Amino acid sequence: MRRKTKSCCSPSCRPPAARRALPALLAALLALSGCGGGKEDSLRIGAALYTQDDTFISAMAQDLEGLVREAERETGKKITLFIADGKSSQSTQMNQVDRFLARGCDVLCVNLVDRTAAAVIADKAEAEGVPLVFFNRQPVAEDIQRWDGIYYVGADARESGELQGRLVLDAWRAGREALDRNGDGILQYVMLEGEPGHQDSLLRTEYSIKAVTDGGVEVEKLANETANWNRAQAAARMAQWLEEFGDGIEVVFSNNDDMALGAIDALGDTPRDRWPLIVGVDATAPALEAVAAGQLYGTVHNDGQGQAQAMIDLALALWNGEDPAQAVELAEGNYVWLPYRQVTLENLDGFWED
Ligand code: BGC
Ligand code: CA
Numbered sequence: 001m002r003r004k005t006k007s008c009c010s011p012s013c014r015p016p017a018a019r020r021a022l023p024a025l026l027a028a029l030l031a032l033s034g035c036g037g038g039k040e041d042s043l044r045i046g047a048a049l050y051t052q053d054d055t056f057i058s059a060m061a062q063d064l065e066g067l068v069r070e071a072e073r074e075t076g077k078k079i080t081l082f083i084a085d086g087k088s089s090q091s092t093q094m095n096q097v098d099r100f101l102a103r104g105c106d107v108l109c110v111n112l113v114d115r116t117a118a119a120v121i122a123d124k125a126e127a128e129g130v131p132l133v134f135f136n137r138q139p140v141a142e143d144i145q146r147w148d149g150i151y152y153v154g155a156d157a158r159e160s161g162e163l164q165g166r167l168v169l170d171a172w173r174a175g176r177e178a179l180d181r182n183g184d185g186i187l188q189y190v191m192l193e194g195e196p197g198h199q200d201s202l203l204r205t206e207y208s209i210k211a212v213t214d215g216g217v218e219v220e221k222l223a224n225e226t227a228n229w230n231r232a233q234a235a236a237r238m239a240q241w242l243e244e245f246g247d248g249i250e251v252v253f254s255n256n257d258d259m260a261l262g263a264i265d266a267l268g269d270t271p272r273d274r275w276p277l278i279v280g281v282d283a284t285a286p287a288l289e290a291v292a293a294g295q296l297y298g299t300v301h302n303d304g305q306g307q308a309q310a311m312i313d314l315a316l317a318l319w320n321g322e323d324p325a326q327a328v329e330l331a332e333g334n335y336v337w338l339p340y341r342q343v344t345l346e347n348l349d350g351f352w353e354d
Contacts, residue, residue: 042078043319045312046100047109048093050137052085054229055258055284056304057111057136063308064109071312079316090114097121101128107315109133115197118143122150131318133311138199144334151324153310153336157203160281160300160340164204165211167279167298167342168251172217179250179277187217187250190241190276191224192234192263194255201226204255204281222249227259234262242266252278257287257299264295283343283351291348298344301351306338 045068052058061083068081082100086093090113100108101124108125110132112118118139123146125132131149138157144150172179172187180187191209194201205224212219222245227234234254241249254260260280267275272294280287283301290296310328314336317327328336343351 042080043107043315044080044082044103044105045107045109045315046082046084046097046103046105047311048084048086048096048100048111050086050093050111050113051088052083053087055231055286056229056256056282056302059284060111060136060304060308063305064311067305067308067312071316075316077316079312086111086113088113090117093117094120097124101125101130105130106319107131107133109135109311109315111135112137112139115139115199119146122146125149131315133314135307135311149318151314151330151334151336153307153314153338155302155307155338155340157200158207160200160302161204161207162211163300163340163342164253164279164281164298165208166215167300167344168208168253168277169212169215169217171277171297172212173215181247181250185218187212187219188222188245188248189219189251189253190222190238190245190249192237192252192254192259193224193226194229194259196226198229200281201255205253208253208279227262229256229258231258231262231265234259235265236262238263238266242270247274249276252276254278254280256280257282257284257290257296260296260299261286261290264290281340288343288348288351291343291345294345298342301341301343303338303340307336310336310338 047064049057049061052061064081068079072079082105084096086096093113097108097110108130110121112134115137118134122132122143126147126149133151133153135153138152138154144152191205193205209219223241225237227237238252252260252263254263257280260278263278277297279297280299281302283299287296287299291299313327314324317324324330331337
């Protein structure tokens, strides 16, 4: 096991200038000091999840496991992946990060519970000289810039909102009579929001509606509430709204698929011709089934597998002391963005295996 000891790997024995070109220099320093030699040993990746009890995140964890095995076969290197479930507690996640560092993990991948905790984790990783890849829950730019070994892998939340809004806009343009059930020329909607403060909740909520209004369609918000990405909470919200607004709801915008499926649960036996149009984000397996069944009008594919692949490619490059820009496409120095794609019944077939 390769241990990063304070004596040879802490910032105190790196000249300050070295911090600007971390990966290559770190590798060189490690080799010189004799405490590296990572290429001969196994790569140890510590992945901290905000909670494994999240459909999208647990699928990503499975992707990571599968892709690690694939990378082992391709590179001939041993790669050990530790996965920790933060159970939605930032203090639990802090302890998990400490344990990863104490175990000598070479790269940390962190899906923050609380996005504002990024700086503390960044400092812990820097003190041990361990590169850090945040994913899915995006820290503010200043935290990413805290030192050179920090990266973010994710997808542009604004893009997902725009694509979701355009799904609705296209449906309106193609079949306005069906959508505008009260015939007032205005689109009445409800919004199921993810966790408050999450970049994807804020930006999907804003940009989905903006895409519709930019397309020249007037909207009226009947209600919006958080359901914390959660199917059961969304079903409860939707049940309340159905009591309150009944057939008055023309569209349900949902910040993710699990909550869209909750809205579908709440509709239960309501005859299909009285259902509102429902749209989600993620393209999880159950959501694709709901699209196939005509319950979910469409969703926006959130490429968790592509994000997991980028994290492993980054981890390998950083561990090998290679330029990460050769392994992944980096934007603004430290960001890897995976594109979103719209999914409807028409192009569904291309997504089943993702
Ligand atoms: C996904 C959600 C997920 C959340 C977790 C989002 O990108 O769309 O389904 O619950 O990330 O942070
Ligand atoms: Ca209307």
